[in-house]
Amino acid sequence: MCLVLDNERSVxxxxxxxxxxxxxxxxxxxxxxxQGLVTTRREGTTIYYQLASEPVRDIMSVLYKNFCADAELPGPKQLETLDAD
Structure with missing residues (x-):
């Protein structure tokens, strides 16, 4: 969700x-x-996702500052490890 904090993005x-x-x-x-955390916008065949509301954006901003800002995004292997835990 950190990736859609400031910009909408496609899948x-x-x-x-x-x-x-x-x-x-x-x-x-x-x-x-x-769960109402993101909304979508369609442009042709592409669907763009963005955070659904200002409260969601506020919460994600705090989480981003504490957990994402100085770290690289996890790669697939790291995500698999996280899923296994």
Whole structure:
């Protein structure tokens, strides 16, 4: 979600930046959308995702500053390790 903190992004962009497969990213975004954390905008065949509201953005800003700002995004192997825990 840190990747959509300031900009809307497509599934392809998010997959590229995280090193995850597009179907995996799509599934995760569907869960976030179902919970009201992100919204979508369609442009042709591309769907762009962004944070759903200012309160969500505020919370993500705090989380970003504490956990993401100085770190690189985890790659696929690191994400698999996180999922296994």
């Amino acid at each position: 392809g962009e998010l997959a590229e930046k995280t090193g995850m497969r597009m179907p995996t990213v799509s599934q995760q975004l569907a869960l976030l959308r179902a």
